[in-house]
Amino acid sequence: MTEKQIKRSDVPAELTWNVNDIFPDDQAFQQGVLNLNNFSKQLSEHKETVVNSAKELLDTTKLLVESEELLGKVYGYAARVNDSDTGDARGNELYNTAMLAVNDWEAAISFYEPSITTLSEEQLKNFIASEPDLKQFEFNLNRIQAQKSHTLTPESEELLAKLQPAIDDAAEISTKLDDTDLKFGTYTNDDGQEVDLTKERVFDLQTNEDQKVREAVSRKMDEAYHGVRNTFAATLRNHVHSQNILAGIRHFDSARQMNLSENDVPESVYDSLIEANHKHLDLLHRYYELRKKVLGLNHMYDYDRHVSLVKGTKLKFTFDEAKAVAKKALKPLGPDYLAHLDDEFDHRWIDAAENEGKRSGGYEDDVYGVHPYILLNWSDTYSSTSTLVHESGHALQSVYTDLAQPSWYSQYPIFIAEIASTLNESLLNDYMVKQYADDPKVSAYLLTQILGDFVGTVYRQTAFAEFEHFIYTADAEGKTLTPDLMSDKFNGLFEQYNGPAVEAPDWDRDTWAYIPHFYYDYYVYQYATSKAIAVSLASDILNQKPGALDRYKEFLSAGASDYPINIVKKAGIDVTKTDYLDQAFDVFEDNLNQLEQKLNEL
Numbered sequence: 001m002t003e004k005q006i007k008r009s010d011v012p013a014e015l016t017w018n019v020n021d022i023f024p025d026d027q028a029f030q031q032g033v034l035n036l037n038n039f040s041k042q043l044s045e046h047k048e049t050v051v052n053s054a055k056e057l058l059d060t061t062k063l064l065v066e067s068e069e070l071l072g073k074v075y076g077y078a079a080r081v082n083d084s085d086t087g088d089a090r091g092n093e094l095y096n097t098a099m100l101a102v103n104d105w106e107a108a109i110s111f112y113e114p115s116i117t118t119l120s121e122e123q124l125k126n127f128i129a130s131e132p133d134l135k136q137f138e139f140n141l142n143r144i145q146a147q148k149s150h151t152l153t154p155e156s157e158e159l160l161a162k163l164q165p166a167i168d169d170a171a172e173i174s175t176k177l178d179d180t181d182l183k184f185g186t187y188t189n190d191d192g193q194e195v196d197l198t199k200e201r202v203f204d205l206q207t208n209e210d211q212k213v214r215e216a217v218s219r220k221m222d223e224a225y226h227g228v229r230n231t232f233a234a235t236l237r238n239h240v241h242s243q244n245i246l247a248g249i250r251h252f253d254s255a256r257q258m259n260l261s262e263n264d265v266p267e268s269v270y271d272s273l274i275e276a277n278h279k280h281l282d283l284l285h286r287y288y289e290l291r292k293k294v295l296g297l298n299h300m301y302d303y304d305r306h307v308s309l310v311k312g313t314k315l316k317f318t319f320d321e322a323k324a325v326a327k328k329a330l331k332p333l334g335p336d337y338l339a340h341l342d343d344e345f346d347h348r349w350i351d352a353a354e355n356e357g358k359r360s361g362g363y364e365d366d367v368y369g370v371h372p373y374i375l376l377n378w379s380d381t382y383s384s385t386s387t388l389v390h391e392s393g394h395a396l397q398s399v400y401t402d403l404a405q406p407s408w409y410s411q412y413p414i415f416i417a418e419i420a421s422t423l424n425e426s427l428l429n430d431y432m433v434k435q436y437a438d439d440p441k442v443s444a445y446l447l448t449q450i451l452g453d454f455v456g457t458v459y460r461q462t463a464f465a466e467f468e469h470f471i472y473t474a475d476a477e478g479k480t481l482t483p484d485l486m487s488d489k490f491n492g493l494f495e496q497y498n499g500p501a502v503e504a505p506d507w508d509r510d511t512w513a514y515i516p517h518f519y520y521d522y523y524v525y526q527y528a529t530s531k532a533i534a535v536s537l538a539s540d541i542l543n544q545k546p547g548a549l550d551r552y553k554e555f556l557s558a559g560a561s562d563y564p565i566n567i568v569k570k571a572g573i574d575v576t577k578t579d580y581l582d583q584a585f586d587v588f589e590d591n592l593n594q595l596e597q598k599l600n601e602l
Contacts, residue, residue, distance in 0.1 A: 018348035039067035040108035054131035076367035087357035111154040171519035218303035232513035285499030329431035364394035393421035404557035415564035418530030426538035465525035532584035
């Protein structure tokens, strides 16, 4: 792609996702919005009668799931257009139109779950027995009943649904500031050209072999965030406070309990993750001591974490080359998996190129009845190749789920969402290490990437989780989440995690401000648990353990048809125990030993 950010209109079509698979044009989208609004009116008419009989419950439920499928298309179309260029007026208008319809729909269905909780367990069983078609919705109906003590009256739920746009405003403001308004300036590249800095380019340049380059671009990014730290603090404070208020309104002891309760995940899983990381911090400290020694740095900083330990060795792949590598790396998942991957690559499910105003980072979002969509901001690095494989893991989990499950069980919970993506990363890493096993320099480079990925996914995300729980707890205790309070805690955690080898730079840092996942409500810990689970499952598949691949395909196909800890248990992992975490750290230690060996061979 180019040094200077290109405009959306200049991106080749083959590097963009095809939103017309959802709606052929904006006019069809607008008709979809009208149809969704009509569904909302119809649903409202069932407010007083939904649990009057088994047939009425069935009719209302069918209407709800049909409308929710349309909602996914309306939101999916608007969000894809808007994320392509967040500064574009058309995208903003489509997104705002979609969200108004979504909010109206959410308000219209707000009576549904409270009404079901008014039924006794016996009444619900009798309804399902007398109306067999209700059986297909049984898990969802029972899951709703399990939240009875945290469900409000229909009137209160409707009020909260109407307030939801205001509750979500903080996240939206933060995203607009981060992706559209925040500028990092420029830097001069090796050819003497002035190049626009973006978050993705900063991360790429942090792999530059010249520490002065790494320092310069990192300083620029940190200074940009520091300049608007009060705004970021206000948005995050507002979001956290809103979630704590909601937890109290819903009779939870805390926001964490509220967010984990939805998927029946014990809070002990969260605490065990943090404890396990603290127990194994010696390995992280050892890794950073090794990096400092090999790089020959008198002073090593956080922005030195990504540079290769082997000078002159930096794997680069174009987008097309990366797709070919992905197909080879994921071959252990079978021909059916590769066939789905070809669909993804050949039919414009991916928006690859970085352009002005495009949402940063990468993600996957499924539109049931159409196909998944993947957002990337491509650079010709191994990191981008890994991101492609990661997001493809999400996409193909959506494919398998959509083929096996009805729409109401298609949105698999976040707790298991990162397993498929990180398992793909494990398969990529294994493939690449085997390809370059006879080359100590490339092997060392790859092992550095593998270890860095583990650090970023397990250690770093756990530190994020520890910070997130701190800010929620502090707000609940009546403390004001000032920029200084959050920076002191965040930076202190990373000093603890990084150990003595990593020093703080001589400028102010508000790193917490550029982590969008803090608006996702106790989301980040699941990256770490998923990575640990994926390491174990990938090992079983690569070692061709009997039944491992079949169990994994069942896992991919399960969707939201059961609670996530039960789905994972069927795949062979019990997350209520800590064995899977210890196994993951054992793998990290083994890779660290291998890296030290390869470096000694140079």
